[in-house]
Amino acid sequence: MEMKVEIVAREIIKPSSPTPNQFRIYKLCSRDQFSPHHYIPVVFFYVNSTCDVNHEEMVSIRSHRLKETLSETLTRFYPLAGRLRDNLFIDCNDEGVDYLEARVTDCRLSDILEQPKVEEMYRLFEPDPEDFNNNPLLFVQLNLFPCGGMALSVRMSHKIADGVAYAAFVKAWSDIALGSSETIVPDFIAASSRFPPREDCPVLSMTFMQMTKKNVTKRFVINASQVATLKAKATSTGVQQPTRVEAVTAALLKCAVTASRSYALRLETSVSSPKAYALTGAVNMRTRLEPPLPEYSFGNLTGLLWAMIEDDGAETNLPGLVCQLRKGLQQSTDNNFIAEKTKLLRLEGDAVKVYRHSSWCRFGLYELDFGWGKPTYTTGVLFGNPIGIGLMDTRDGDGIEVWMTLLKEDMALFESDQELLAFASPNPSALEN
Structure with a gap:
């Protein structure tokens, strides 16, 4: 019913x-x-x-x-x-x-x-x-x-x-x-x-509720043990201590790009596949600015996370992707860098397939107690968003819940990828984790 x-x-x-x-x-x-x-x-x-x-x-x-x-x-x-x-x-x-x-x-x-x-x-x-x-x-x-x-x-x-x-x-x-x-x-x-307001700023009507019919959003959960395994696999001389968000994001992006490439190979040769793949997302820059802003400064105080994968397969190993993410994080508050990458996206258009990234990990949303106990389950609702990766903590605080949004044809390949299923469980009960 x-x-x-x-x-x-x-x-x-x-x-x-x-x-x-x-x-x-x-x-x-x-x-x-x-x-x-x-x-x-x-x-x-x-x-x-x-x-x-x-x-x-x-x-x-x-x-x-x-x-x-x-x-x-x-x-x-x-x-x-x-x-x-x-x-x-x-x-x-x-x-x-x-x-x-x-x-x-x-x-x-x-x-x-x-x-x-x-x-x-x-x-x-x-x-x-x-x-x-x-x-x-x-x-x-x-x-x-x-x-x-x-x-x-x-x-x-x-x-x-x-x-x-x-x-x-x-x-x-x-x-x-x-x-x-x-x-x-x-x-x-x-x-x-x-960041003073601009008097000439246009009134934007942009929303994220678009392409809903072409997109599919599905939930996966990566438990604490698998997160630790991914962190170990993602370690390199470039990034000796990857964070759990970096390791999980890199692993998911790797599988998403694999699915996209696999689907492109099935298409007729007249249909071109993306020349490159990019991951973009918001990074809290309150503490990254110099001097830093107060912890509880209100507003949209985010820089741009950026990672790029050329379509030659060279950067799709896990440690390499984590290095890309770490570099993007370090450049996330550089206005010149942000302007350059934004311009690149405008020029390249469909030649670059862009995945949006959002992490709400360590936000303490499972601590919301109004007097009758903490929530059994907490989740952001990402229905209709552009393709990309949404991350949240699991209730124990050590695992990561994933809401993955992809084109329908990509999702069919993504969710059956054995590499993904080795570390991520498709939509398990929220009553247990």
């Missing part, structure tokens, strides 16, 4: 204290201005571990706590309660954020977690709004299951926040809900001071 989700309540949550007039205008930084108009969606699943059969009362208490503490958190993160104005600034007018409650029927929480599918996750929040200037910058939806389990989706506008800023907000919300005295204090000045 297909899962049904019905919105049963909707309200606006405003900051618990009004934003002072001197903070009414929050300037976007130049990197915000060029960020896409879409929302960063993460869903947090909480299994009901109580024996209380009165789910309605329990859910009512928990929902009230979420709304009350969300209001308190918005006082600290006041730009999120405002509205975007002309791709230049946020009017911090305390209009608030959307808070929705939904009832899920014909499905148990355990049914979703047994084999998570991106299409089902996508039903746990509403589609992105079309009018970005007049809609909230944050949407929260509490999905309630008949068993008393809950799925909390939190979507934040990418126009004003990257993954680090997102993680800071949800951590602060959780800290406030637990009554912690060590709550995050965000910095709303550093980003626009270092």
Whole structure:
């Protein structure tokens, strides 16, 4: 039976204290201005571990706590309660954020977690709004299951926040809900001071929700043991201590390129295959800049990760790819390097097949406790994204969950690659890892 989700309540949550007039205008930084108009969606699943059969009362208490503490958190993160104005600034007018409650029927929480599918996750929040200037910058939806389990989706506008800023907000919300005295204090000045907004910046309508019908997104999990094995295989004199993200990314990219090349060989000779492959992604540059920015600087403060594979097969060994990634990481804040690679992509067009990369590892998203325990499962929802690699921690913090998006024809070859299956498990139960 297909899962049904019905919105049963909707309200606006405003900051618990009004934003002072001197903070009414929050300037976007130049990197915000060029960020896409879409929302960063993460869903947090909480299994009901109580024996209380009165789910309605329990859910009512928990929902009230979420709304009350969300209001308190918005006082600290006041730009999120405002509205975007002309791709230049946020009017911090305390209009608030959307808070929705939904009832899920014909499905148990355990049914979703047994084999998570991106299409089902996508039903746990509403589609992105079309009018970005007049809609909230944050949407929260509490999905309630008949068993008393809950799925909390939190979507934040990418126009004003990257993954680090997102993680800071949800951590602060959780800290406030637990009554912690060590709550995050965000910095709303550093980003626009270092990267002032451009008055002539065009109002972009770019989103990542494109090519959905041609793309397929599938989940894989790499456990801690296999991550360690990949790190050992990726070690070289060039990179003697690869990180787990570097090793896993390189291994996945290697398999993706192999699948693409294999499919190209099956095509008629009149259809040309890519001349090269590139991996691009965002890198947190708060600590990489000189001088560094505060840890909790709010905004899109990312550099460009870049790795290139020419189509002669020379760089597709694991250590070589890791060296490419490490070099790209070191150059990620070099504006000249970024401009050069961006220009290259424009000139080469379809001759270069580009994979997007996003890592949310070590963001602490499994620590989100509002008073009834940490989430059983947490995942970002990458449905419809461009082809690429999305990484998140597993619940134990040592493994890596992968959401891989490829063209349909490439995915068929990728998911049957024995080299991939030697280290990655296709969509195992989220109740176990």
